[in-house]
Amino acid sequence: MNIQAVKEQSHPKLSTLQFIFLIVGAQVKTGILTLPRDLAEVSGTDGWISLLAAWLISLVMGFFIIHTAKKHPDDTLFDLLTRYFGPWIGNLFVLALVGFSFFIVLVVANINVHIFLLFALPHASNYGLMALLLLPLYMVLKNGLNVAGRYNELLFYMLCWMPLFLLVPLKHGHLLNLLPVLKDGWNPVWHGMSTAMFSFYGFELAYLFYPFLANKKAALKGLVIANSITLVTYLFFTFVCYIYFSPDEIKEYKWPPLIELQSIEFSFVERFEVVFLPFFLMVYFTTLIPYLFKSVHGLTRIFHKQDHKPILRVLIVCILLLSIFYSPSYTDLEKYFDWWGYVAIIICFFFPPLFWLYVQTVHLVKKWRGV
Amino acid sequence: MRWFSRRKPKKQIARNEQSYSHELDYSQNQEKNKRIEQDLQMNKEILVKLLNPAPDLIVREVKSQPNEKQIMLFFLEGLVDKQAVNNNILRPLSNHTIQSSDIMKLPVTTSEKKIGHTWYEIHHALLEGNTVLMMEGQSFALLLNTQGWPQRQIQEPQTEASIKGAHQGFVETASQNIALIRRYIINPELKIQQLIVGRRGRSKVSLVYLRDVVNPEILDKLTNRIQKINVDAIINTGELGEFIEDNPYSPFPQFLTTERPDTAASHILQGRIAVVVDGSPGVLIAPMTFLSYLQAVDDYSMRWMVSSFIRLLRFVALFVAIFLPSLYIATLSYHYEILPLRLLISVGQSRAQIPLPPIFEALIMEVSIEMLREAGLRLPAPVGQTVGIVGGIVIGQAAVQAGIVSNIMVIVVAMTAIASFIIPNPDLSATIRLLRFPIMLVASQFGLYGIMISFMALIAHILALESIGTAYSSPFAPLWLSDWKDSIIRFPLRNMRIRPNSTKPVQQKKQEHHGGPKEP
Numbered sequence: 001m002n003i004q005a006v007k008e009q010s011h012p013k014l015s016t017l018q019f020i021f022l023i024v025g026a027q028v029k030t031g032i033l034t035l036p037r038d039l040a041e042v043s044g045t046d047g048w049i050s051l052l053a054a055w056l057i058s059l060v061m062g063f064f065i066i067h068t069a070k071k072h073p074d075d076t077l078f079d080l081l082t083r084y085f086g087p088w089i090g091n092l093f094v095l096a097l098v099g100f101s102f103f104i105v106l107v108v109a110n111i112n113v114h115i116f117l118l119f120a121l122p123h124a125s126n127y128g129l130m131a132l133l134l135l136p137l138y139m140v141l142k143n144g145l146n147v148a149g150r151y152n153e154l155l156f157y158m159l160c161w162m163p164l165f166l167l168v169p170l171k172h173g174h175l176l177n178l179l180p181v182l183k184d185g186w187n188p189v190w191h192g193m194s195t196a197m198f199s200f201y202g203f204e205l206a207y208l209f210y211p212f213l214a215n216k217k218a219a220l221k222g223l224v225i226a227n228s229i230t231l232v233t234y235l236f237f238t239f240v241c242y243i244y245f246s247p248d249e250i251k252e253y254k255w256p257p258l259i260e261l262q263s264i265e266f267s268f269v270e271r272f273e274v275v276f277l278p279f280f281l282m283v284y285f286t287t288l289i290p291y292l293f294k295s296v297h298g299l300t301r302i303f304h305k306q307d308h309k310p311i312l313r314v315l316i317v318c319i320l321l322l323s324i325f326y327s328p329s330y331t332d333l334e335k336y337f338d339w340w341g342y343v344a345i346i347i348c349f350f351f352p353p354l355f356w357l358y359v360q361t362v363h364l365v366k367k368w369r370g371v
Numbered sequence: 372m373r374w375f376s377r378r379k380p381k382k383q384i385a386r387n388e389q390s391y392s393h394e395l396d397y398s399q400n401q402e403k404n405k406r407i408e409q410d411l412q413m414n415k416e417i418l419v420k421l422l423n424p425a426p427d428l429i430v431r432e433v434k435s436q437p438n439e440k441q442i443m444l445f446f447l448e449g450l451v452d453k454q455a456v457n458n459n460i461l462r463p464l465s466n467h468t469i470q471s472s473d474i475m476k477l478p479v480t481t482s483e484k485k486i487g488h489t490w491y492e493i494h495h496a497l498l499e500g501n502t503v504l505m506m507e508g509q510s511f512a513l514l515l516n517t518q519g520w521p522q523r524q525i526q527e528p529q530t531e532a533s534i535k536g537a538h539q540g541f542v543e544t545a546s547q548n549i550a551l552i553r554r555y556i557i558n559p560e561l562k563i564q565q566l567i568v569g570r571r572g573r574s575k576v577s578l579v580y581l582r583d584v585v586n587p588e589i590l591d592k593l594t595n596r597i598q599k600i601n602v603d604a605i606i607n608t609g610e611l612g613e614f615i616e617d618n619p620y621s622p623f624p625q626f627l628t629t630e631r632p633d634t635a636a637s638h639i640l641q642g643r644i645a646v647v648v649d650g651s652p653g654v655l656i657a658p659m660t661f662l663s664y665l666q667a668v669d670d671y672s673m674r675w676m677v678s679s680f681i682r683l684l685r686f687v688a689l690f691v692a693i694f695l696p697s698l699y700i701a702t703l704s705y706h707y708e709i710l711p712l713r714l715l716i717s718v719g720q721s722r723a724q725i726p727l728p729p730i731f732e733a734l735i736m737e738v739s740i741e742m743l744r745e746a747g748l749r750l751p752a753p754v755g756q757t758v759g760i761v762g763g764i765v766i767g768q769a770a771v772q773a774g775i776v777s778n779i780m781v782i783v784v785a786m787t788a789i790a791s792f793i794i795p796n797p798d799l800s801a802t803i804r805l806l807r808f809p810i811m812l813v814a815s816q817f818g819l820y821g822i823m824i825s826f827m828a829l830i831a832h833i834l835a836l837e838s839i840g841t842a843y844s845s846p847f848a849p850l851w852l853s854d855w856k857d858s859i860i861r862f863p864l865r866n867m868r869i870r871p872n873s874t875k876p877v878q879q880k881k882q883e884h885h886g887g888p889k890e891p
Contacts, residue, residue: 015849017850116820120705120706120818120819120820121705121817121818121820124816124817124818124820128816128817129817129820132813132817132820132821132824133824135824135828136824136827136828136830136831139828139831139832139835140831140834140835142835143834143835147831147834147835150834150842150844150848150849151830151831151834151848153848153850154830154834154844154847154848155830157847157850265711266711267711268711268714269709269710269711270708270709270710270711270712271706271708271709272709274706274708274709274819275709275819277819278819278820278822278823279823281820281823281824281827282827285827
């Protein structure tokens with residue numbers, strides 16, 4: 001029984017719903033506030049078509065990911081890398097992935113603190129906010145993936161009714177803003193692709209979560225559902241903003257959904273976006289949890305540790321220390337977002353099909369030799 | 372004692388001299404098996420020496436009538452039922468005429484008759500309230516159960532009064548409590564497993580469960596944990612709970628302690644285990660979920676719509692009790708722009724005279740209302756009421772007029788206090804009252820952001836909590852929609868066909884599909 005308990009601890013089982021919501025959480029990120037404006041800038045009101053295209057691409061990538069992971073159902077991405085590229089190059093890859101996901105954690109945590117300093121608490125210290133942000137993060141992740149999965153699931157249920165508030169100001173919007181479709185041809189859609197694709201990054205975590213999944217047959221279905229939920233969310237935000245703002249007005253705001261919320265006024269609450277913003281914290285959390293888990297999990301593999309808590313503590317302290325000495329400005333953060341986009345293109349676009357091909361070839365060669 | 376002696380042999384000798392004045396030392400196995408003598412006078416001397424000093428030890432010598440054999444009775448006054456000793460032992464002994472030198476054939480009429488050979492057995496039997504009967508020339512004694520100690524009448528528990536439910540509560544005797552539960556579940560599958568806990572106290576701890584419903588893994592875990600307890604004594608159910616809970620560093624109660632037999636019975640029927648501790652009127656129920664602390668036994672005897680409404684009310688009260696003072700602080704310190712102008716003006720007017728920042732204002736009020744509550748708790752009822760009235764007048768009127776706190780703050784504090792009293796479980800209610808202080812402090816520093824973070828930290832904590840290895844946060848976080856029928860909204864009883872998933876019951880179905888009142 002003891003051995004089984006240890007096994008269960010090292011291999012917690014995720015339900016399919018938890019798998020879905022961990023990935024949705026990673027995908028629906030800060031971009032949700034900026035995406036409508038970014039899309040409008042490059043592709044006008046046809047941005048939503050780019051989103052659809054990006055969704056299709058991420059589905060194809062998801063197919064490659066699941067099919068690669070299927071070969072060794074108990075291996076995480078980190079095990080796969082060391083298995084196929086040897087310990088040295090493999091570990092180098094792992095280190096790069098860990099570094100990248102930790103970078104994402106840093107960027108998301110900092111943008112969160114930044115937005116709060118800007119909108120709600122102009123006099124607070126950024127490391128204070130950061131310390132507070134890290135507290136629940138630590139509480140969730142110290143208990144392992146299972147609690148993280150539950151957390152993301154629960155937060156999704158608590159969040160899913162929130163976008164409905166965006167419908168309230170729509171009575172002042174104009175559906176005509178959306179028309180005509182494809183007024184400038186396919187070119188703007190094509191230009192919007194990289195922005196739209198950024199919204200779907202996060203599906204690469206399926207590599208990581210696949211071995212923990214209880215029902216492995218549902219993996220592909222789960223990934224499709226996750227991508228679709230993400231698509232619906234982003235489409236909703238984009239459409240609402242396009243309808244509410246005119247195509248030119250939307251480019252003047254950094255966070256159009258928040259501006260839109262400002263127009264909501266109840267008899268008992270003014271400045272509704274200030275009330276709304278704390279709830280938005282959950283969106284950051286659902287992104288931070290899977291990526292921080294990825295970094296912690298990768299480092300535990302590299303150092304061959306059983307217990308992930310010391311590494312988690314070290315990472316948390318690192319984030320905190322960094323926030324004391326360095327608080328990035330918004331231009332800095334935008335630059336980091338661009339970096340994130342560039343690296344993610346490699347990891348999410350080129351890596352899954354190439355890795356799949358490589359694994360497939362290795363297996364074919366083995367088979368051929370064996371025969 | 373033995374593991375102790377291996378590590379520090381010197382100290383052990385000193386201890387022995389202090390605590391054992393008699394010659395028998397039960398920690399040595401040899402001594403434990405030491406048998407009683409045949410000589411009655413010698414036995415009496417040894418027993419008196421063993422118990423010495425014990426003024427409540429009563430020794431009664433009787434002559435067995437026909438053959439003049441010497442008989443001796445030993446018992447501790449107060450622990451035995453005198454009536455039982457008179458009617459069932461002394462009277463038959465003095466009246467009987469059969470000539471017999473066999474101790475087993477003596478005409479005692481107690482309900483239970485055991486044989487004791489060693490001093491250890493006899494000693495413990497005496498302490499448990501048995502009467503020990505010894506006879507000249509016999510090398511063993513009879514242990515007769517004549518227990519009868521001072522007992523309380525069965526009353527309705529004060530903290531868990533019910534409007535439509537039964538008005539019986541548990542008492543301090545385990546056997547009676549078990550009987551009270553058995554009255555509700557007349558089923559051969561209702562099993563009772565007894566364990567002895569505590570080296571000195573030797574409290575009887577009984578696990579009561581339905582064998583074909585309860586999950587055997589959970590039962591094993593609970594039994595193991597109780598058996599591992601190595602303490603002097605367990606006085607109260609709460610103590611037992613602290614020794615066996617999953618996370619001792621959590622503010623949340625992980626077991627339910629109830630004084631109501633009907634509550635205990637309904638939990639047993641749902642696949643949970645009731646732990647009855649002798650000497651304590653509280654019965655511990657495990658495993659529990661967070662949501663079940665917001666449910667009361669009355670919920671099932673009222674109309675389902677009404678009780679659903681009340682459950683929703685409790686949920687709202689939960690949030691109000693935790694977050695209302697901190698929302699007040701956060702709004703007034705950082706986010707006054709969210710208040711509409713008119714409200715802001717009226718709040719501003721009431722706060723214009725107040726020299727304190729909102730956090731101090733709130734702390735003063737919250738601490739004083741906690742003091743009032745605690746003061747009224749242990750005072751006799753008439754004085755307790757006076758405390759309430761004095762406190763109400765001082766806080767409600769004088770403090771506002773003196774310009775220490777604002778009117779709005781008084782409303783907030785009153786709302787919070789009332790909301791915390793709505794929570795049906797006193798343990799959870801206490802937790803909530805405690806939790807709002809750190810959240811108030813965080814809110815005074817970080818406004819709504821701080822409140823939101825505290826909320827998420829709370830969720831994280833509740834999600835990670837387990838009660839005997841089952842998820843504390845079910846049916847929300849491992850999402851079990853079938854359990855939602857008895858969560859925030861109580862569905863009509865005929866729709867609740869299965870037991871809750873959170874207890875992982877072996878037998879899930881609890882009732883057949885009930886078509887409703889329509890006649891065919």
